[in-house]
Amino acid sequence: MTKDAKISEECNAVLSPIGDALYVIGGKWKLRVIVALKEGCKRFNEIQRTIDGISARVLSAELKELELNGFVKRIVHHTQTPVVVEYQITPYADTLSEVLQALANWGTMHRDKLRKER
């Protein structure tokens, strides 16, 4: 096996799961929406107010994708009019806690580093 092929093989053992992960939770908003739901947001407008800068159109699309991937459950309460819609995180979303923790830790560390450098 050539050197290149060996590197490539080892690489892909790490690259492809990371690719799989980024495929579902990558992008600007997905993790943020999950965090917002985790922290107790349930209603559409509540989520939008919490996540700075997200538009209704994008939030709507993100919620749909997250539902498709099993992170979120959409519950419609027909008990009264107008309809009340509630979004719940599923237990599967909890499997992301390590990823979220690692990202939050690193983000905090990185910001501190930038502050000291200036």
Added chain:
Amino acid sequence: MTKDAKISEECNAVLSPIGDALYVIGGKWKLRVIVALKEGCKRFNEIQRTIDGISARVLSAELKELELNGFVKRIVHHTQTPVVVEYQITPYADTLSEVLQALANWGTMHRDKLRKER
């Protein structure tokens, strides 16, 4: 303090560091490039061959950004012509190991789950 304001405050304590992290290492390619370099890739074309689907134009841009953020060092060897360029990961890139590990673990788990569901 209202309920919404409280949720919002707690949320942002987690959301803003995650936002900071995604700002520098978010996007389709950054983490992949870092992994490739970590695993021993050093040369431009070698990296491009390893990361499936990346174009020279995009790789070039990603490497520049990574250099700017202190993850990568670009070293030009003028010893011979044509010039040989080497990319090295910096120790700062190692601070990402927890994030990478968490993502790779989750990606592996997620793929297994999808395989079983089908």
Added chain:
DNA sequence: ATTAGTAGTATACAAAAGGTTAGTGGTAAC
């Protein structure tokens, strides 16, 4: 009666990200 809130969708547009193709100027292998 007006205003705001609910949970979105439709439309149109702008910006960002990424892909494709071609090309540089040299060297080294077939």
Added chain:
DNA sequence: GTTACCACTAACCTTTTGTATACTACTAAT
């Protein structure tokens, strides 16, 4: 002598992502 490798870059195009505005249809507060 043709081809391929090296490390890119420029120009151009497409796709993705996001923004802004308006709208629905109903309720509750001012």
